[in-house]
Amino acid sequence: MFTDQNGTRYVLIEEPDLCPRCHTAVKVDVLDAHQIAFDAVRGPIAQMVYKCPTRQCGELFIATYMPEQEIRGGYTNRLILINTEPKNYKEEDIPDELQKLSPVYAEIFQQSAQAEKAGLTEIAGMGYRKALEFLVKDYVIKISPDHADKVASLQLMQVIIDYIGPESRRIRECAKRAAWLGNDETHYVRKHTDYNLQDLIRLLRLTATWISSDLQGMDYEEKLQKK
Ligand SMILES: [Zn+2]
Structure with missing residues (x-):
């Protein structure tokens, strides 16, 4: 229940059932209620x-409520939940071998995912494109360590073409396509208009999955020799 400045009482029809900080399903305890604005037509924002x-x-968090709109256009005495703040973002799962291969990739990927969840999709797109570059270049430097300086300075697409051969076809083809869509996120003209940010993320994840499988395979080849 909430009472506004005119003494009108409102029912909270939906209370948060998930803590935005720890992501646990909860039955919340109310500590305090405030009216932060009042609109003569709509009523209070609480x-x-x-x-x-x-x-x-x-931990504490804040939920914002506004009066529910009727189908005919008026407003009811029911307050609906708009959002909860602050949100702690759940970290994405990045396998250990990828974190070890490229800590910078892991960090940029986490930041991009946070930006995406916050609705900052333009920034997220650029971030994912940058994450792809670190992932691919750090992978290539691992398999071709003598070329580290050259790989670092080359364009991403050139690195994919020159260093990821047919024996790693899946990595190469996914990385190439991720790079095409990634370039659309950073350039003025979008070339692949039928594809969007979600396609870029899917291709980046696929590239990461193939690289991860390759690294795990290499690890076993090194450790487990025939006796
Ligand atoms: Zn919590």
Whole structure:
């Protein structure tokens, strides 16, 4: 229940059922309620302070509510949940061998995923493109360590063409296509208009999966020799 400046009472029809900080399903405890704005037509914008009841988290967060709009255009005495803040983003799972291969890739990928979840899709697209470059170049430097300086200075597409051979066809073809879409995220003219950010992310993940499989295979080849 929430009472506005005119004494009108509102029902909260949806309380948060997930803590935005620890991502646990919770039955929240209300600590405080405030009216932060009032619109003569719509009514109040209200914020509630909640405490996550779990022992591991126990942190505070704020939920924003607005009056529910009727189908005919008026507003009801029910407040609907708009959002909860602050959000702690869940880190993406990046396999150990990729984190070890390219810590910079792992960091840029996490940041890009956060930007994407926050709705900053333009920034996310550029970030994923940068993550791809670090992943591919660090992989190529691992398999061709003598060429490290050359690989570092070459254009990404040139590295893929020159250093990832037919024996690694899946890595090469996915990386190439990810690079095509990635370039669309950074250039003024978009060449592949039928594909979007989600396609770039899928191709980047595929490239990472093939590289990850290759690294795991190499690791076993090194460690496990015939007796
Ligand atoms: Zn929590």
